[in-house]
Amino acid sequence: MGVQIALAPGDGIGPEIMDACIRIFAAAGVTEHLDFIPVDMGERVFAAGDARGITDEAVETIERTGLVYKGPMGTPIGGGGKSINVTLRKTFGAFANLRHFQSLPGVDTVFSRAGVPVDMYIVRENIEDTYGGIEHRLTNDVIECKRLISAPGCDQVHHFAFQTAASLGITKVHCAHKANIMKMTDGLFLERFRAEAQHYPGIEIADIIIDALCMNLVLKPQEYRMIVLPNLQGDIVSDLAAGLVGGLGFAPSANIGDHISIFEAVHGTAPDIAGKGVANPTSLLLSGLMLLRYLGMLKQAAIIENALLAALEAGIHTGDVKGKGEPVGTDAFAGAIIDRLGTTPKGKEARPVPTAATPNHTPPVRPHVNKLMRTFETVHSTHCGCDIYIGTTITPLELAQRLERIAQGTAFKLTMISNRGTQVWPSGSPYTEVVDYYRVRFELRDPAVMLGQIGQMPTIHLLTKVAEKFEVTDFQPLKMFDGRPGFSRAQGQ
Amino acid sequence: MGVQIALAPGDGIGPEIMDACIRIFAAAGVTEHLDFIPVDMGERVFAAGDARGITDEAVETIERTGLVYKGPMGTPIGGGGKSINVTLRKTFGAFANLRHFQSLPGVDTVFSRAGVPVDMYIVRENIEDTYGGIEHRLTNDVIECKRLISAPGCDQVHHFAFQTAASLGITKVHCAHKANIMKMTDGLFLERFRAEAQHYPGIEIADIIIDALCMNLVLKPQEYRMIVLPNLQGDIVSDLAAGLVGGLGFAPSANIGDHISIFEAVHGTAPDIAGKGVANPTSLLLSGLMLLRYLGMLKQAAIIENALLAALEAGIHTGDVKGKGEPVGTDAFAGAIIDRLGTTPKGKEARPVPTAATPNHTPPVRPHVNKLMRTFETVHSTHCGCDIYIGTTITPLELAQRLERIAQGTAFKLTMISNRGTQVWPSGSPYTEVVDYYRVRFELRDPAVMLGQIGQMPTIHLLTKVAEKFEVTDFQPLKMFDGRPGFSRAQGQ
Numbered sequence: 001m002g003v004q005i006a007l008a009p010g011d012g013i014g015p016e017i018m019d020a021c022i023r024i025f026a027a028a029g030v031t032e033h034l035d036f037i038p039v040d041m042g043e044r045v046f047a048a049g050d051a052r053g054i055t056d057e058a059v060e061t062i063e064r065t066g067l068v069y070k071g072p073m074g075t076p077i078g079g080g081g082k083s084i085n086v087t088l089r090k091t092f093g094a095f096a097n098l099r100h101f102q103s104l105p106g107v108d109t110v111f112s113r114a115g116v117p118v119d120m121y122i123v124r125e126n127i128e129d130t131y132g133g134i135e136h137r138l139t140n141d142v143i144e145c146k147r148l149i150s151a152p153g154c155d156q157v158h159h160f161a162f163q164t165a166a167s168l169g170i171t172k173v174h175c176a177h178k179a180n181i182m183k184m185t186d187g188l189f190l191e192r193f194r195a196e197a198q199h200y201p202g203i204e205i206a207d208i209i210i211d212a213l214c215m216n217l218v219l220k221p222q223e224y225r226m227i228v229l230p231n232l233q234g235d236i237v238s239d240l241a242a243g244l245v246g247g248l249g250f251a252p253s254a255n256i257g258d259h260i261s262i263f264e265a266v267h268g269t270a271p272d273i274a275g276k277g278v279a280n281p282t283s284l285l286l287s288g289l290m291l292l293r294y295l296g297m298l299k300q301a302a303i304i305e306n307a308l309l310a311a312l313e314a315g316i317h318t319g320d321v322k323g324k325g326e327p328v329g330t331d332a333f334a335g336a337i338i339d340r341l342g343t344t345p346k347g348k349e350a351r352p353v354p355t356a357a358t359p360n361h362t363p364p365v366r367p368h369v370n371k372l373m374r375t376f377e378t379v380h381s382t383h384c385g386c387d388i389y390i391g392t393t394i395t396p397l398e399l400a401q402r403l404e405r406i407a408q409g410t411a412f413k414l415t416m417i418s419n420r421g422t423q424v425w426p427s428g429s430p431y432t433e434v435v436d437y438y439r440v441r442f443e444l445r446d447p448a449v450m451l452g453q454i455g456q457m458p459t460i461h462l463l464t465k466v467a468e469k470f471e472v473t474d475f476q477p478l479k480m481f482d483g484r485p486g487f488s489r490a491q492g493q
Numbered sequence: 494m495g496v497q498i499a500l501a502p503g504d505g506i507g508p509e510i511m512d513a514c515i516r517i518f519a520a521a522g523v524t525e526h527l528d529f530i531p532v533d534m535g536e537r538v539f540a541a542g543d544a545r546g547i548t549d550e551a552v553e554t555i556e557r558t559g560l561v562y563k564g565p566m567g568t569p570i571g572g573g574g575k576s577i578n579v580t581l582r583k584t585f586g587a588f589a590n591l592r593h594f595q596s597l598p599g600v601d602t603v604f605s606r607a608g609v610p611v612d613m614y615i616v617r618e619n620i621e622d623t624y625g626g627i628e629h630r631l632t633n634d635v636i637e638c639k640r641l642i643s644a645p646g647c648d649q650v651h652h653f654a655f656q657t658a659a660s661l662g663i664t665k666v667h668c669a670h671k672a673n674i675m676k677m678t679d680g681l682f683l684e685r686f687r688a689e690a691q692h693y694p695g696i697e698i699a700d701i702i703i704d705a706l707c708m709n710l711v712l713k714p715q716e717y718r719m720i721v722l723p724n725l726q727g728d729i730v731s732d733l734a735a736g737l738v739g740g741l742g743f744a745p746s747a748n749i750g751d752h753i754s755i756f757e758a759v760h761g762t763a764p765d766i767a768g769k770g771v772a773n774p775t776s777l778l779l780s781g782l783m784l785l786r787y788l789g790m791l792k793q794a795a796i797i798e799n800a801l802l803a804a805l806e807a808g809i810h811t812g813d814v815k816g817k818g819e820p821v822g823t824d825a826f827a828g829a830i831i832d833r834l835g836t837t838p839k840g841k842e843a844r845p846v847p848t849a850a851t852p853n854h855t856p857p858v859r860p861h862v863n864k865l866m867r868t869f870e871t872v873h874s875t876h877c878g879c880d881i882y883i884g885t886t887i888t889p890l891e892l893a894q895r896l897e898r899i900a901q902g903t904a905f906k907l908t909m910i911s912n913r914g915t916q917v918w919p920s921g922s923p924y925t926e927v928v929d930y931y932r933v934r935f936e937l938r939d940p941a942v943m944l945g946q947i948g949q950m951p952t953i954h955l956l957t958k959v960a961e962k963f964e965v966t967d968f969q970p971l972k973m974f975d976g977r978p979g980f981s982r983a984q985g986q
Contacts, residue, residue, distance in 0.1 A: 421625025
């Protein structure tokens, strides 16, 4: 019996491109070693009323095998259903998204015409950031989305990035971020990147602000070999990078976890051409090659990739590709690859063919409880105040006066009021326009005496007093962590 | 006396490129109508110990004139100082960032070589999103940044975008967003875009997911004429678009508010070449032309722009530009523009010269209080539960059992526990890895009876009971707004 892999052909063009990939795999002798087990997820499951978009049997198969090979799947618009792709990654802990973007022969792009080669890997954190989908309408006019970054979440993805760079012989890794604005969250992502890099003295590191990176990727993409990013920024840069090589049809994707990994095409389901036999299987095939390499079947992956490159080099392409000559259908394209198994492209992109050909995979052992990940186990924290968020339409000054009365006789004094992050009290500009949602900050009146002496209950009692007079939309204690403040200042504070 | 404008030359190369721009303005007769008043902000002010980076006198001048023309400024690294650029925009309510990206003659890029013309405007929301800089370390391992989107904030920027499109004769406006993931916050941004569009029947609208947009901008930038985006996404796309036309040195920027507007170069201060007289004034000059057009001096703006385009077309360029022939210095470049005032470039980019030449500007009247902006004034909200966020390292099951005991005898029952946005109780996968920070959701036991009958105090009392047993890191009431839930479900819920 071979290595078992859950197989989800996907929606729209998914089944026909998956058929093409499996045909190529069979012709290359891959399926001798692998058992693909069909599972049910996507549109059909959503349509049957399951808001998760995946059957219990499919979950069981995935958890048992630890591997998924999947085609594109749509998310139902409206109805509250969440993206099946995101649900899979998050539920199964597939914390790192690895994508490879390379200029392909026969694929005409602005960059290929300018003679600018692209060959880069993007490693995207896959679980955190605003992708937690934690959103609340706080007042009539204000909605919040929580952006969460955890130290162990950063450590997982950075460790994977450096391990992958080392195995691929990549000697420089960039961390992209927006730590000049999101100083604490992206500051943590960058700090943990630098901490992980210590273990890889042979790999050079650099960091770059996300906006500058996006400009540079358009101006000089050849300067980047691997970039690691937080979730949303990684999502954006991944598609930008796909554009550099001709579009999503050429960009494979793997979602790697400690137990379960998912190899998938990330383009859409293209319902307009579904069933017509004209779709491009390249992205799904390249994703499958990531699966083979993940399993250690380096030889077969290189043979198939060389055949794909040789077919593209010969000008054979589907209709979505800008290339010379008439396009062919999905089956003919797969046939052209099969015909070229064992040959290599003439260009410099020919892959060396390693000898390793046997899959090595240990299916996961189902954990009894969720694994707790920790980074900072011994940090000491002390309460020093709280931020209370209030829904109101009164002026900052009136709000301040009423809150100061409420705080009388407590351990806390009102130190700041901000609106949308900009301080409006005790100082500020009358030109700052406000909405119906304020943040008010209370800090210890006498930190020299009180710091470390109070727990969290005095802040809860202050909240209770404030809530008796105002609509509270949110509450957060302020804490010092090993003597450093665990909170940002307001703009203008 | 002319229209008064606060003038901040900036740091690094700022003073020399500002000198060049003012020389060009003087030669074009602009300074007859305008009085530039120097103000002090940036590095020198930071160095003097003011964490705001701006003097009181500068604030007074800006508030009195309502206009700022500024060169690049750095943000001190470390020390907690916030970006002076961001502080200005937020404090003075300059809610919309307008940028124009156009292919320029004589500036060699990958896209110019491929014959792909670029001519697009980007309108970026300038105040909200994660740029509020509201960050808290919640536990040892988890940091949060609040992403806030308000309905009136959206309305302001969309109104400005459509007004600008109409005045520029642009017939299609795109809204870019990530509403497939951030369904409530970016959903609001998109919903308000569509609402504003109703007032402009002559303008076609479309929306596009931010990652797809970034791919399309690389593949077919010529398809976009104006794009409106939330703050962070707009920041990223602006720099990407700058790359399409050769870099930040060619991209002007205006920050528009109802009272105060800021026209600025957005490139860096380039300390490595500061004082050498080789810097490129193009971005700052084009930003100055945005200022002239804002004031109604359309004639002078067109004359100067034509002279700039003619100089570039003639191959005259500074050292940062990829072009033919030897580069010239800042002064010689300015001189070449001055020499060409009154001429037009030969290419199709020549600007028609309108007749309007007199500035029209009413300085702002200082408001007595901050203006309250509202969109949804009559929505009715009712409490239906709360999310409490807890710092702990116990398992989801143990946490659930202890919380269910706490909720006994209250109006609420525990309905869900999630970790980093993924549900881990009552159902979930043991493969979901967790960190030291849980969200626990309590909802009314009997909503049919209780909904609309309780205020917020029962949730505060429940919080108090939970806080007696657990470390609380965050608290948010759950509310229905006009009968619709004001909160998202967890991934997998």
